[in-house]
Amino acid sequence: MNRATPSTVRDIMSRDCYRVSPNASVTTLAKGLALHRLPGAPVVDDTDRLIGFISEQDVMGRVLDSIYHDDEAPLVKEMMRHEVLSVSPNKSITDLAQEMLGSKPKVYPVVEQQRLVGIVTRRDILIALLAIRRH
Numbered sequence: 504m505n506r507a508t509p510s511t512v513r514d515i516m517s518r519d520c521y522r523v524s525p526n527a528s529v530t531t532l533a534k535g536l537a538l539h540r541l542p543g544a545p546v547v548d549d550t551d552r553l554i555g556f557i558s559e560q561d562v563m564g565r566v567l568d569s570i571y572h573d574d575e576a577p578l579v580k581e582m583m584r585h586e587v588l589s590v591s592p593n594k595s596i597t598d599l600a601q602e603m604l605g606s607k608p609k610v611y612p613v614v615e616q617q618r619l620v621g622i623v624t625r626r627d628i629l630i631a632l633l634a635i636r637r638h
Contacts, residue, residue, distance in 0.1 A: 511596060512594045512595075512611075513592035514596070515596065515628070516621035518621045520619075521536070521538075521544050522546070525579050527578065528576045530566065530576040532562060541622075542558055543557060545622065546580075553617070553619045555580075556587045557583040562582060592620060596632065597632070599611070603625055603628060610622055
């Protein structure tokens with residue numbers, strides 16, 4: 504492999520990624536997911552520690568209910584998942600691709616020393632695999 508060929512998650516992750524506070528409303532989250540075209544987002548505390556994850560699927564029904572009942576949308580912390588699959592920036596792209604073959608998440612928070620440093624998506628992995636294949 505030459506130097507330009509990606510090999511680890513660090514080579515392909517989005518560093519300036521969308522993240523959400525646990526105190527954000529689900530409506531704010533939904534707007535952010537739509538704007539950034541993501542199926543979900545990491546939930547972080549004030550120091551960027553990963554504390555959860557929330558997806559479009561997690562919130563769609565609640566947003567629909569809040570519209571129907573004309574209620575206030577819930578907060579992210581009321582709906583987020585606390586058990587989060589994350590990945591190290593040093594993980595091999597091909598190893599993560601193998602893990603993503605099943606029904607694993609489409610978005611992985613990338614965590615180093617308990618801090619969110621980026622995200623990586625299935626699309627990022629697929630593009631990287633194509634780059635690796637060309638070399």
